[in-house]
Amino acid sequence: MSYIKPKFRHPRLPINTLGYTVADYDGAISTLCAGCGHDSISAAIRNACFLSSIPPHRIAKLSGIGCSSKMPTYFMGRSHGFNSVHGRMPSVATGASLANRELTYIGVSGDGDTASIGIGQFVHLVRRNVNMTYIVANNGCYGLTKGQVSATADLGTVSKYGTANQFEGIDIASLALLQGASLVARSFSGDKEQLEPLIRGAMAHKGFAFIDVVSPCVTFNNHAGSTRSYTETREHLDAMPLDFVPMREEIRTHYAAGTGQNVTLHDGSVIHLHKTGTDYRTNDRVAALNALQAAQEEDRILTGLLFLDPNSQDLNRNLNLATRPLNELGKNELCPGSRVLNSINEGLR
Amino acid sequence: MREINGVNNFVVKFANVNGTGSASANHLFAKAIFRMGIPVSPRNIFPSNIQGLPTWYEVRVSSKGYLGRRGGVDLMVCVNPQSMEQDIASIDPGGYFLYDSTKPLAQHLRRDDIHFFSIPLTEMCMREFDNPRLRQLLRNVVYVGALAALLNLKFSILKDLLNDQFKRKQELISSNVHALEMGYQFATENFDCPLPIRLEQGGDVAPHIRESEHILMNGNTAAALGAIYGGATVAAWYPITPSTSVIDAFSTYAERLRIDAGSGKRNYAIVQAEDELSAMGMVVGASWNGARAFTATSGPGLSLMSEFLGLAYFAEVPVVLINVQRSGPSTGMPTRSQQSDILAAAYASHGDTKQVLVFPATPRECFDMTVESFHLAEQLQTPVIMMSDLDLGMNDWMSPALEWDDDSTMDRGKVLDAEALDKAEDWGRYRDVDGDGICYRTLPGTHPDKGAFFTRGSSKDPFAVYSESGEDYVQNVDRLLRKFETAKNLVPAPKTHRPIEVKKPKTKLKLGALFFGTSASPAYEAVEMLADEGYPIDTMRIRAFPFHHELDQFIHDRDLVFVIEQNRDGQMRRLIINECEIPPGKLMPVLNYSGTPITARNIARKIRETLKTKSADVVALHPEKA
Numbered sequence: 001m002s003y004i005k006p007k008f009r010h011p012r013l014p015i016n017t018l019g020y021t022v023a024d025y026d027g028a029i030s031t032l033c034a035g036c037g038h039d040s041i042s043a044a045i046r047n048a049c050f051l052s053s054i055p056p057h058r059i060a061k062l063s064g065i066g067c068s069s070k071m072p073t074y075f076m077g078r079s080h081g082f083n084s085v086h087g088r089m090p091s092v093a094t095g096a097s098l099a100n101r102e103l104t105y106i107g108v109s110g111d112g113d114t115a116s117i118g119i120g121q122f123v124h125l126v127r128r129n130v131n132m133t134y135i136v137a138n139n140g141c142y143g144l145t146k147g148q149v150s151a152t153a154d155l156g157t158v159s160k161y162g163t164a165n166q167f168e169g170i171d172i173a174s175l176a177l178l179q180g181a182s183l184v185a186r187s188f189s190g191d192k193e194q195l196e197p198l199i200r201g202a203m204a205h206k207g208f209a210f211i212d213v214v215s216p217c218v219t220f221n222n223h224a225g226s227t228r229s230y231t232e233t234r235e236h237l238d239a240m241p242l243d244f245v246p247m248r249e250e251i252r253t254h255y256a257a258g259t260g261q262n263v264t265l266h267d268g269s270v271i272h273l274h275k276t277g278t279d280y281r282t283n284d285r286v287a288a289l290n291a292l293q294a295a296q297e298e299d300r301i302l303t304g305l306l307f308l309d310p311n312s313q314d315l316n317r318n319l320n321l322a323t324r325p326l327n328e329l330g331k332n333e334l335c336p337g338s339r340v341l342n343s344i345n346e347g348l349r
Numbered sequence: 350m351r352e353i354n355g356v357n358n359f360v361v362k363f364a365n366v367n368g369t370g371s372a373s374a375n376h377l378f379a380k381a382i383f384r385m386g387i388p389v390s391p392r393n394i395f396p397s398n399i400q401g402l403p404t405w406y407e408v409r410v411s412s413k414g415y416l417g418r419r420g421g422v423d424l425m426v427c428v429n430p431q432s433m434e435q436d437i438a439s440i441d442p443g444g445y446f447l448y449d450s451t452k453p454l455a456q457h458l459r460r461d462d463i464h465f466f467s468i469p470l471t472e473m474c475m476r477e478f479d480n481p482r483l484r485q486l487l488r489n490v491v492y493v494g495a496l497a498a499l500l501n502l503k504f505s506i507l508k509d510l511l512n513d514q515f516k517r518k519q520e521l522i523s524s525n526v527h528a529l530e531m532g533y534q535f536a537t538e539n540f541d542c543p544l545p546i547r548l549e550q551g552g553d554v555a556p557h558i559r560e561s562e563h564i565l566m567n568g569n570t571a572a573a574l575g576a577i578y579g580g581a582t583v584a585a586w587y588p589i590t591p592s593t594s595v596i597d598a599f600s601t602y603a604e605r606l607r608i609d610a611g612s613g614k615r616n617y618a619i620v621q622a623e624d625e626l627s628a629m630g631m632v633v634g635a636s637w638n639g640a641r642a643f644t645a646t647s648g649p650g651l652s653l654m655s656e657f658l659g660l661a662y663f664a665e666v667p668v669v670l671i672n673v674q675r676s677g678p679s680t681g682m683p684t685r686s687q688q689s690d691i692l693a694a695a696y697a698s699h700g701d702t703k704q705v706l707v708f709p710a711t712p713r714e715c716f717d718m719t720v721e722s723f724h725l726a727e728q729l730q731t732p733v734i735m736m737s738d739l740d741l742g743m744n745d746w747m748s749p750a751l752e753w754d755d756d757s758t759m760d761r762g763k764v765l766d767a768e769a770l771d772k773a774e775d776w777g778r779y780r781d782v783d784g785d786g787i788c789y790r791t792l793p794g795t796h797p798d799k800g801a802f803f804t805r806g807s808s809k810d811p812f813a814v815y816s817e818s819g820e821d822y823v824q825n826v827d828r829l830l831r832k833f834e835t836a837k838n839l840v841p842a843p844k845t846h847r848p849i850e851v852k853k854p855k856t857k858l859k860l861g862a863l864f865f866g867t868s869a870s871p872a873y874e875a876v877e878m879l880a881d882e883g884y885p886i887d888t889m890r891i892r893a894f895p896f897h898h899e900l901d902q903f904i905h906d907r908d909l910v911f912v913i914e915q916n917r918d919g920q921m922r923r924l925i926i927n928e929c930e931i932p933p934g935k936l937m938p939v940l941n942y943s944g945t946p947i948t949a950r951n952i953a954r955k956i957r958e959t960l961k962t963k964s965a966d967v968v969a970l971h972p973e974k975a
Binding site for chain 1: 384562563564565566574577578580581582583585606607609612613614615616617618619620622623624626627628629630631632633634635636637638639640642656657660750751752753754755758759791792793794795796797798801802803804805806807815
């Protein structure tokens with residue numbers, strides 16, 4: 001890193017319930033291209049953790065390989081991070097969450113990382129319902145290797161090199177819905193108002209929370225002919241606005257009854273969906289799939305909370321895992337001792 | 350006609366069809382011999398198939414306690430017409446052939462230098478039992494009854510074992526005992542019992558067997574127990590023969606021994622992953638987060654895990670991998686044994702890597718070394734691979750009883766807790782403060798503002814900050830070498846024995862033999878055979894990689910050293926040549942890679958031949974000895 005962030009903080013910077021300022025959730029300075037959508041996502045994650053008052057050191061950040069997977073360096077320097085193997089973050093996150101069920105796990109991946117080599121691990125992570133937030137910074141192309149189309153790129157989208165994509169794109173939000181993800185959302189890196197509350201909701205959710213974030217690549221996929229440029233995305237966006245109300249906090253009055261929908265999460269916090277003219281319900285998986293499909297047919301990008309099952313059984317519950325984190329258990333809990341071993345010997349004579 | 354003799358010394362082989370329940374009947378036979386206090390080693394030689402193909406089961410009885418394969422067959426029990434021709438041909442002259450005579454034996458299969466015993470097994474079972482499945486299963490029990498008479502096997506022990514096996518299912522006990530009696534009675538009425546090969550309880554048995562407690566157990570179960578005692582809490586795996594039973598056994602023991610008394614919840618997690626890539630990823634994630642985690646796999650799985658093993662080596666995350674080797678490459682012979690993953694494991698991953706390996710030779714060592722692997726992995730913050738094989742993992746071995754010291758502690762290695770972090774000055778994840786190459790780790794969630802760092806597979810500086818500086822890179826990988834050097838003193842040391850005294854040696858050469866794992870027992874036996882012939886050979890059993898300094902010395906002090914192993918390319922020999930400063934010509938490969946475990950006779954024959962043909966070369970190598 002060639003730059004050092006200034007340590008100076010304004011004395012009147014707002015603090016959260018833990019006494020931290022948002023700067024306490026900062027990471028290193030980003031080395032991504034200026035204007036990269038990913039930096040907005042980093043900022044949204046940072047803000048969401050600050051607003052939700054999660055102690056930075058109780059968060060674990062995990063990623064795979066690629067531009068997206070560099071992101072965890074650029075937020076929350078007080079959290080442990082793991083930049084693992086291409087497409088294999090899901091398994092590392094699964095193991096980590098089994099070892100200590102008490103931390104908040106944020107996985108950051110990209111479309112190259114999740115939808116190509118990682119697609120196998122991704123669907124298995126979804127079906128295991130690992131308690132974590134999984135964010136894909138989806139730009140439809142490979143940045144670090146200079147602009148090749150990725151598996152999520154739309155059919156016909158034109159690459160930096162002028163060729164049209166010949167293959168169908170994989171819609172990872174639909175895939176997550178199909179595999180039974182308990183929270184599925186889509187957002188846009190430029191829509192902070194929607195993305196931040198979504199991330200907060202995802203972190204409060206007990207189970208696997210998936211957010212696919214359209215995040216334009218300014219360097220390799222922001223030209224005319226690309227379906228994933230800033231201009232194209234903004235023009236085709238159908239955003240469902242929402243807010244997040246943490247548990248025990250009163251729902252503020254301007255969300256008057258009848259103007260939207262409140263979805264209560266497992267821990268008592270609420271995601272408030274603003275009234276949009278449609279009567280979209282977040283508890284209907286089939287409707288969510290249909291809505292995504294319909295939007296795609298009309299060349300629109302539907303964003304917002306698409307599906308939520310607040311009472312799903314996560315992996316820890318399915319495995320009937322002890323309440324105490326496994327990494328805290330010591331010899332007394334783990335080692336049965338010589339008496340038991342002698343009786344085992346006895347059975348082998 | 351010659352008759353093979355042997356009290357408490359013989360080889361019985363069973364030829365069956367797989368899926369007919371023969372393995373449990375054959376196991377009953379072997380276990381009864383074990384209960385008589387006579388050293389026995391059973392081996393299942395089975396196809397990669399569920400039903401209908403030929404399968405063999407070899408039981409070796411050895412008063413001296415040699416548990417490897419001897420080679421040759423003294424008594425063949427044949428209930429499989431598919432393989433009968435080759436089975437008859439494989440019997441040593443003067444040996445015995447017991448077969449199901451429900452269908453008459455083809456005349457051309459007869460040999461006049463072996464003894465034939467015919468029992469109409471199928472016919473007897475058709476007559477006595479109504480249930481078709483029972484007829485098939487009990488046919489195997491009838492021949493065990495006949496063997497009891499022929500070999501002087503204690504009948505009451507067989508009955509005890511059936512009682513143990515079927516517990517309260519009285520119906521099954523009585524039908525099985527009836528089948529045993531049918532066979533026993535037929536043999537006593539029709540044959541001259543017992544045979545010159547036979548068992549004698551309290552007879553001539555090696556003192557080291559007689560005087561210590563032994564158990565009959567397979568290596569995979571022992572490794573699973575090692576994982577329980579070693580404090581493993583996360584097991585992630587993908588089914589693959591021959592390692593599957595490691596996790597099966599871990600699951601069985603964990604259900605019994607790892608349930609939290611208060612809540613009834615599990616103090617462990619087992620995840621059947623979607624593949625070996627994921628299994629290893631989960632282990633890496635769990636270990637990074639401070640749990641003791643492991644996986645078990647075999648050849649193809651090891652290949653798939655190599656990428657993650659490289660990450661764990663470079664990012665310094667503890668990993669325990671139990672690799673139960675089978676015949677490769679690719680699918681190879683998936684149900685046959687080999688020691689052929691040595692190089693793939695030692696250098697697993699691209700780039701400069703060296704992985705820590707341990708080589709167990711008995712179930713007792715599978716237990717001890719699994720426990721040790723968890724300590725080593727955390728002490729050294731690196732993967733530790735336990736190199737078992739199908740022969741050790743899936744077969745029952747007579748082994749010294751497992752022992753546990755209740756005062757032993759779980760060594761979690763250099764991990765800083767919140768208090769230590771408060772005191773630590775200038776902490777850096779990859780700073781070699783102690784000079785042993787091992788740095789101080791922190792776990793996620795430990796301290797509000799100290800000790801957080803980024804774990805990554807890319808190069809970094811001592812403070813875990815991403816770095817592409819050549820200096821940082823070199824410093825880091827050189828430190829990893831230093832750590833590997835430290836490992837030499839922590840891993841299990843090699844074993845040497847007092848050499849067997851040879852009165853009139855036929856050679857002036859100083860000879861040695863190196864071996865490991867399941868090659869050990871037949872190697873010791875071969876060395877004794879050769880000592881009787883006038884060739885004194887010193888032995889060293891390798892138990893870990895990195896190699897101990899004693900290994901260099903052992904080779905240095907000898908003119909010629911045989912490296913006995915079970916693969917085509919002499920992989921251990923190559924690893925030694927690669928890692929030790931020794932003239933390669935000193936190391937002579939003694940190999941078996943047929944998929945069936947190496948035999949003592951085979952080893953002895955190859956060494957004998959080498960000594961005859963190669964001694965001239967050796968003399969040229971060491972002119973002062975000429």
